Amino acid sequence: MSGLQQAKSEETRRKVLEAACEAIETGGLAAVNIRNIAKEAGYSIGSVYKHFKDVDExxxxxxxxxxxxxxxxxxxAFEAEDDPLDRLQALARTYYRFSRENTKLWLTLFGHRLPEDYPTPEEHVQANVDLLSFVGRALQGLHPELEGEELTVRVKTCFAAVHGIVALSYERRFVSLSDEVLERELEFAVARLVA
Structure with a gap:
């Protein structure tokens, strides 16, 4: 593939991804439809399938x-703090704020299920690992004795606790809490979890 062809291919992929992001931001996961995304991106359905084998991809x-x-x-958030506990609390607040500012994209992260026989791409797995590494680094700052499997489990537990509070807030389980109060409760939960 020539340099020009490669550039055009990358541009097509970028525009299709932008159209898919916009569709999700507007209508959520249910709005992902190859025909409509192709139209919004200004390409044929075949062009979309040249870059993405199916809607799951x-x-x-x-x-x-x-x-x-x-x-x-x-x-x-991580770099703005020096103290490990402050870092963990800042990460929790940032996660909550990101979910509020990008609600439909955030919900799509957890609402989309791949078919059982569909392998998760390594790039996607690595993105998840990279995200959780911030929690791991802050936890090790608090508890240097944590390592290996024990650290991995604790990172997952911390993430699950924060994610659970954030997810429940969308289900209106914390409907009476303002954003400010919910953020304080996240900080409280994190402090108790890692004490």
């Missing part, structure tokens, strides 16, 4: 971009 690509955006925000 397209959603995974969108989710990987969402992970990347979240990672950038988490990196900023």
């Amino acid at each position: 397209l959603i995974i690509a969108v989710n990987t971009l969402t992970f990347s955006k979240m990672k950038d925000r988490m990196a900023e």
Whole structure:
């Protein structure tokens, strides 16, 4: 493939991904339809399928971009603090704020299910690992004795606790809590979890 062809191919992929992101931001996961996305991107359905073998691959690509955006925000939160507990609490607040500012993309991360025989692309797995590494680094700052499998399990537990509170807030389980109060409760939960 020549340099010009490669550039055109990358541009097509980028525009299709942008159209898919916009569809999700507007209508959620249910809005992902290859025909409509092709139309919005200005390409044929065949052009979309040249870059994404099916709708699942397209959603995974969108989710990987969402992970990347979240990672950038988490990196900023992590670097803004020196104390490990402050870092963990900042990561929890940032996760909550990201979910509020990018609700439909965030919901798509957890709402999309791949068929059982569909392998998760390594890039997507690595994006998840990269995101959780911030929690791991902060936890090790608090508890240097944590390592290996024990650290991995604790990272997953911390993430699950924060994610659970955030997810329940969307189900209106914390409907009476303002954003400010919910953020304080996240900080409280994190502090108790890692004490």
